[in-house]
Amino acid sequence: MVxxxxxxxxxxxxGILSAVELVAGKPDQVIGVDFEAGHSAHALKEAIMAAVEALGGDEILILADLVGGTPFNMAAAVKQELTSRNIRLLAGTNMPAAIEAVFSRVNAGLDELTExxxxxxxxxVVDFEHLGQDKEQLRFEDGI
Amino acid sequence: MVPNIVAFRIDERLIHGQGQLWIKALGVNTVIVANDSASEDPMQQTLMKAVVSKSVAMRFFSVQHTCDVIMKASPKQSIFIVCKTAEDALKLVAGGVPVKEINVGNIHRGPGKVEISKYIALGPEDKAALKELRDKHGITFNTRATASGDDGAAKVDLNKYLD
Known part of the structure; x- marks a missing residue:
């Protein structure tokens, strides 16, 4: 499992992990690494590295919040350095992405999971104003 | 022809974040939301449809209508039924919806209710309905809140609270 x-x-x-846990149950093999005020980029990189190493398996998906932000950049550095592990990195993580990643690991390998x-x-990311415009309903012949 | 009911869940919030994952995990192609109020409320229906893939048929039936039509389901339909309360579950089962096991997901806290897990609180009316489901209709219960993963709710034995 990735x-x-x-x-x-x-x-x-x-925070996003506590939300994922509420809807999907407590997931295995998922570690959150917070980048808090006052922490150095170097310490963050070490923490991401430690998290990757703490996870078993060769395939790791890192979900970062903002592209170009320090957590994303440090994750990129970890990916560069840890060539022994197969690491993919996404930015722009939101709840739907996190749930999908956690939930689809049963069937998907790293590349598919990333996609x-x-x-x-x-x-x-959905605009409420655009909800419900699709009136089409799946039908079953001779069914309900 | 007995309808293929893959799962039957009691959830006070009907289809929401957790429900969405249940549907995915179960791999069903039909969801019946058996709820009188939702069956007449386009807004609730829109919100529930929003979290479910378009390849899944969503049906919003009243409790009575569910009982009336359930036996007419096509053999091609694999069905997830969700209702809001234990009392509605009892009406559905007594009304002929053929299930053996019920997943008790979310029953929210309220005055006079006893919390038995972080997702389930039982009042006298819940207990009475669940007891009748068990004793009169032979229903067994499970209390997994989420479709996968350890949510800490799965280990609760509901039966302990029904005597």
């Missing part, structure tokens, strides 16, 4: 590290500014990682999570994240 191991997942969630990193981001402030308590974004532990699924990215797609779910994009699809999950």
């Amino acid at each position: 191991g997942i590290v969630i990193t981001g500014h402030g308590h974004f990682p532990s 699924l999570a990215a797609a779910a994240g994009s699809r999950g």
Whole structure:
């Protein structure tokens, strides 16, 4: 199973993990690495590295909050350095992406999982005004 | 023809974040929301449809209508039924919806209710309905809140609270 590290500014990682836990149950092989005020980029990188190493398995998906932010940049550095592990890295993590990543690991390997999570994240940003415009309903002949 | 009911869940919030994952985990192609109020409320229906893939048929039936039509389900339909309360579950089962096991997901806290897990609180009316489901209709219960993962709720034995 692909191991997942969630990193981001402030308590974004532990926060989104608590939300994922509420809807999907407590997931195995997922570690949140918070980047809190006063911590150095170097310490964050070490913490991401430690999280990756704490996860068993060769395949790791790192979910970061903002592209170009320090958590994302440090995760990129970890990916560069830890060539022994197969690491993919996404930015722009939101609830739909995190849920998809945690939930689809049963069937998907790292590359597919990365695509699924990215797609779910994009699809999950929805304008309420556009909801319910699709009136089509799946029908079953001779069914209910 | 007995309808293929893959799972039957009591959830005070009907289909929401957790429900969405249940549908995915179960791999069903039909969801019946058996609830009188939701069956007449386009807003609730819109919100519930929003979290479910378009490849899944969503049906919003009253409790009575569910009982009336359930036996007419197509053999191609694999069905997840969700209702709001233990009392509605009893009406559905007594009304002929053929299930053996019920997943008790969310029953929220309220005055006079006893909390038995972080997701389930039982009042006298819940207990009476669950007891009748068990004793008269032979229903067994499970209390997993989420479709996968350890949510800490799965280990609760509901039966302990029904005597």
